Structure formats: structure tokens, C-alpha cells
Amino acid sequence: MTPQPYSADAGLGAKLRRRYARLVHRRPARLALTQPTVSFTFDDAPASAATAAAILERHQARGTYYLCAGLFDETGHMGRYINAAEAADLAGRGHEIGCHSHGHIDAHRAGEVALLADSERNVTRLTALGGSARHFAFPYGEVSPVAKARLADRYGSLRGVHAGLVRDGGDLNQLPAVGIEGDSGEAVARQWIDRAVETHAWLILFTHDVSDTPSPWGCTPAALDRLAAHARAAGCALKTVGEVLDR
Template structure:
């Protein structure tokens, strides 16, 4: 059973993550025809591969799934993690599969050599399934200037968990993300969609498990469906991370 992990939530950790935003920046050149929302899923629990993907497909959209191949099929605090066959199915259905380390490691606390080995193994596993893991999300949102530099040399974008919108010139090495998680997750995400519309900006939403009784890091299928519908009704494009940055 995979157990929850507590990253550094003290003052030093908060300052480190905030300072990292000032370093090793790489501007994202965005040409948005309209406000844009990306729905992303971390780790990923099997329920995200099924209910999460289905919710997007019902609206003619696709998502980005940040995958840890080392978790394939294991049980965890968010339910069973997707296995390799379920990831292959996501790829065949047009979803984007991206990197999240092999074993969901803290990129700040892992040595550069160990981190490279972990990333190499995860990328190889995903490539073997037919994915092209060009994008990455920091597990736990844990980042430091050293890790950001190392990862920025490997991937086209890096997503964190600090709230915000992406405008032209935003840092693709530390993209913000807004969680659809917890009892107020849907309300918070809906407000950020409205803000993205008002500013004609790019919003990246993320969640984990998608089930009727979600973990504190997940959401229900109905909540996800309502958010996708709200984004559509508000005039947003719904695109994967790669689609937005490639454009």
C-alpha cells in the first residue's frame, strides 16, 4: 500500500518554493484566441484514467495525465493506480501522457544523479507504451532552483501546484496549477475559470482520483463534468498542456 507523503510545509519550504519562481525561468509564448483551460491528472489513480477521461471525452475534449510508471497497479490512499494497459488506452484515445517521476519522488530531496536515473526509467516506460513524455509535473509541487534547472533541461514544461493563471511570458518551468480537490474544490476551480475568462488567460486545473467518495486530493465525476461544461459554456478552449504550448 502506497502511503501519503508529507513534503516540507514549514517556512523554509515555502520560501524555497517561492524563491524558485524567480530562478531558471523560461517564457511561454502564448497566442490564445480565447481563454483556455487544461484539465490534468496526477499520479494517476485508475479512476482518473476511467471516469476522468470519460468526462472529458463526453465534451469532445482530452486531458493531460502525469504518470508515475513505478506505481502501475499498486494500491494507495487514492485507490488503485492505473496499470500499463490503462495508460495505453488513454494514449490510443488521444489523451496526453506526461512525466511525474517513476516513484513519485520529491525532486528537491532527491540527489541529481538519483533523480536522473528515476526520470530515465519513467520516460523509458512511458515511451514503451507509445507516449512522448515531453511535459512534467513536480510531485507534491516540491521544487528548488537546482531541481528546476535540472528538469527544465529535460522537459518542454514543468507544472507546480501554486495557484495562478498563465499569460504570455509566463514561466513554463514552473507553471501554476489550481487543484480540484477537497470539499470546496469545485467552487474554487469554477471561480478560477471565470477569472481566466475575464483575463483571456490559460488556466491549468489538476486533480487525482475521480470517484463518488474521493480522497482529499480528488473530486467526484459529477463535479468534474460540471467544471468541464462550465468552461465550455464560458467560451473556453479545452486543450492539453502540449497543445497549448505547441500553438
């Protein structure tokens, strides 16, 4: 099933649910940062994001790819999605293969049984390709207290899409992240890199497709290159999510 353009529920109930989810089922991160750190992550991921791996490699960095095995070689509103061979190639080059859900299901709307079954199916397929599949990002950024509680036992971390920095004691079950997306994405990401430097914190950036004509959820190769260069010049370590947490 190919995910379609999605807008999160903006109703009062949804806003309260998201806020409440950030308060419960927390798991403190124990970080040992020796310098401000930036992780570049890619959601879904379109095939263009796989080709963008070479940009990070030029900066002696690797990315974290949160993949849906159920989307392999499907075509959606961001173009063709990565396939199994491309995912295996990324893993072989040292990039981290993490998990979305297998079918890009909404973790809030899915039933508990369906969510866990979908998760296990994705882990099985991605692990077979050489990926660690140890870290998870909520599709659409949609999370619920039940999803946090159930998935926490399966993954080393769960990542959301609410903007923020990660510091020691931050919530491993709902890590914040900043999107490199839209017309202002590069400028916003650069500002957050500077905040990470000022406060000696960990910043997780995410995007989707990476092309010269990106979707509203993606960025250009040039923007990705400039951000990686800026982070390096500002004194940041560039690490995958797993590399940061394994310390």
C-alpha cells in the same frame, strides 16, 4: 514504492525555498491563445482518473495524465493506480501522457543524479506505451532551483501546484495550477475558470482520483463534468498542456 499521504514542509526555510525557486531558472512561455483556455490534468494517476477520461471526451476534450510508471497497478491511499494497458489506451484515445517521477520521488529531496535517473526511466517506459512524455509535473508540488534547472532541458514544461493563471511570458519551468480537490475544490476551480475568461488566460486544473467518494486530493465525476461544461459554456477552449504549448 507507493506514495503515502504527504504534507509539504510548512517551515520558514521551506517557504523561502519555494518562493526563491519561482524567481530563478525561468523559461518564458510563448502563448498564442485565441480564446481563454482550460487544461484538465491528473496526477499519479489512480485508475479512477483513467475512467474519468470519458467525461472529458463527452465535452470533446482530452486530459493530460502525469504518470509514475513505477506505480502501475500498485494500490495506495487513493486506490489502485493506473496500469500500462490503461495508460496505452488513454494515449490511443488522444489523451496526453506526461510525467511525474518514476517512483513518485520528491524532486526537492532527491539527489541530482537520482532525480535524473528516475526521470529517464519514467520517460523510457511511458514513451514505449505511446505517450509523448514531453511534459512534467513535480510530485507533491515540491520543487527546488536545482530540480528546475536540471529538468528544464528534458521537458517542454514543468508544472507546480501554486495557484495562478498562465499568460504569455509565464514560467514554463514552474507552471501554476489549481487543484480540484476537497470539499471546496469545485467552487474554487469554477472561480478560476471565470478569472481565466475575464483575463483571456490559460488555466491548468489538476486532481488525482475521480470517484463518488474521492480522497481529499480528488473530486467526483459529477464535479469534473460540471466544470468541463462550465468552461465550455464560458467560451473556453479545452486543451491538453501539449496542445496549448505546441501552438
